[in-house]
Amino acid sequence: MGDNIRAGLISGIAFGVIIIITSLIGFFGTVSALLGEFLFDPKTQPAALYSLVLILALLGLWAGIRAAKPVGTDRWSGALVSGAVAGLSTGLFVGIYTLIIGGFNARGLDIRGYLAQMSPDAIRFLLFQLPPATAALSYFLLFTTTGLAGGFLAKTLGRGRLKKANQQLKSKITELWESTSVAVWLSKFPYTQYIVYGAIIILALLLPISLGQYWNFTLGTVGVYVLMGLGINIVVGMAGLLDLGYVAFFAVGAYTVGLLTSPQQLSQFQIDFWPAAFLAIVIAAITGIILGFPVLRLRGDYLAIVTLGFGEIIRILVRSDLLSDFTGGPQGVRQIDGPSLFGISLTNDRAYLYMIILAIMLAIFVTIRFKDSRVGRAWVAMREDETVSQAMGINTYTTKLLAFAVGAAFAGLGGVLFASRNQYIGPEDANLLVSINVLAVVIVGGMGSIPGVFLGAFVLKGLPEIMRQLQDYRILAFGALLVVMMIVRPEGLWPSQRRRLEMHEEELPLEELEETEAIGALEAALEESTK
């Protein structure tokens, strides 16, 4: 019983704190408004209020389940006590909090000066438009009942049962997959791969025509991230060099093309887009080598910090007065020229999307070729164990430099397209957050995997565009996502095969491992010798 109460208290306090912080950042208000439109009819019902209650009830349920799950799901009393204690403590916390903010509001004090999201309206909404004491009481009751219900639920769908159901579902799905002859036939048909690739390519080529300007622009932004993601995929995913200053190369590419094609800057010579773009990519790659030269001796997190430092140095330099004759200082470079082909100007968003798609295809091609080559294998070996790979005769230094240069060239290409499409590049586009964003694209998608990059770029760049209402919480969620991903699924959403096996080595059942490796090898050896 003591354990149950303690588990309930821990879960209750955790949920109480989470709920209070979530409400303080105004998240409940935004989400309930959004959900209310979706679930209820805003004309006849107080939709936002209903969905607020719904969200809170679900949170209460979750608190109860969490409290009851680890202990005492074998006995009814235990589960119910855990759930009830969790609900009670959550309710107490949130109730007191409601009383406090309600009290402030009732006295007419505006606390927005300290807590930015707590406008009187927002507080009244959080109090269900009730007086503070009543609201606190209803919060308390709501959480207590839902916590209890959560305990009940945890008992009925106990941990073991849930797991079993999950497994059954999985086996059923695989059965279904295997029994459907089309799927099997498709997976055995040798040209499926090519057909899928062809379909993807055709889709990619048709996409820009079928979309409007807004989506072309948005997808272009996502595409630039994909491009940079593919670049950092080589540096981080394949070669295992954590680069937190990746945006430096993006900035080098963008600024080079800006300086060479914009009429505005001090550099009087102005050249055509195509040679400028080529030069920008080459210069970005060279920058990669120059920056990589001194720092690539470092390992792991030291490298991360040094590259971060380099990224910041570049950003501060382009911002500074020292170089403002060239880079325009904080104003950035304007009037960057766009490309034209056979006299046709290709400066609309659709043309850029096509170019970005082509660039991505090129990048994928390069990546695949590298991956299967000697260099790619050297990268992977180096990532796995630098010392051993050195002993195997890999020149880790030049191999690392190559990874850096290729990654930098991709980023430079991304920078060229980005700057020329926006006709502008400024120091804030070279923010540290861009580096972290790109890194997160690879991490969320799955390090070392090409489809993973697409998935990551879509999740991190595309989804926020769709859910504009939640824009304020984007970066917050993004930080939390990185932490959660690392805990739950460090290999990413769509990992490469190798990564998946690496990260879950310990989860393979022991017998299976023995069978596949040790025993298999032994048997083979025995057979050899008996022959």
Added chain:
Amino acid sequence: MAEIALTTRRKTRISGFRIVQIIVALLTIAFITWRFVGVLQSGIYGTDTWLRFIISGVIIGGVYSMIAIGYTLVYGILFMINFAHGEVMMLGAFSGYFVLEALRSWIVDPVNEVTFLNAYPIPAILLTFLVGMLTSMIIGVMLERIAYRPLRGAPRLVPLISAIGASIFFQNLAQLLFGPVRRIYANPTILDRANGIRLIVNEKTVVIQYTGIFTVIVSILMLVGLYLLVQRTRLGRAMRAVAQDKPTASLMGIDVDGVISRTFMISGILAGAAGVLWGIHNGIIYHYVGFIPGIKAFTAAVLGGIGNIPGAMLGGYFLGIVENLGPAILGIDFQLKDVIAFSILVLVLIFRPTGILGEVLSEEKV
């Protein structure tokens, strides 16, 4: 014989990297001397100005060294960069701000309109520090529990990425909670930022602010306290044991997880104090205030040799002074102050990755 032959051959062979190192070193030294001589000859900065640079460098160095200790302690034990440490400091600074605001609006003497803050400045400051340190401590411990503990034993990039995520999370949490406004710390009148000891140098006054003196004193006291804690107490011994060898330490009956948690507690306390000091001395805090000092403090920790506590203290002061003197010595704009700090980081890692005092860890870990 064979051994001797091997060693001699090794000595005569200079690697390409070594040559690059020497060239870069010579170029850097030549560049700095050239610029410095130029600045001295032009005489834009008088003695008083140089003194001012050094004073502000020492003060900011005190704050850096306190944050740097947090990095060093955690790195020494877990071999991970606690990227979110700067944010722990920022949140400590914010909670101190709220305490001061509350005390400022609490009027104890309605006739003369004297606030608690000015009526009892010492308890007020003590309370501010206490709350700031407590907040940072709790956040530090929670951070370890939630974001780092589940990742024990994972590849080294994994906790680092988690730490980056936590850092972004806290920054934006603070922005959403408190708004993107810059806030001004309300100091009691005895710690007014405009007052200080006035020195006459070169017929010009140089002000050493009381807040600055206060900062340096507090930071030195806390650093001495920490040093004694690590060297003299049971907990300190346990921490050192865990830093050296976790499995062996746990065999000796040390609760490794508990020690790690307490390490985060201590580094959180120091970060909270640093945050409050930052607020009291610099006066302005906002959600981004922890980030750059955090990275610079990491630089300081690397400079002194990461894992090395006296090294982090020295590194903090050194970095503070160099960062303030650097732009003047090179005769460049003060906008580029951060560039100097980062360049020092890069240079140290290239030439002496073990830092000034040498790190406690083996070279393998760099």
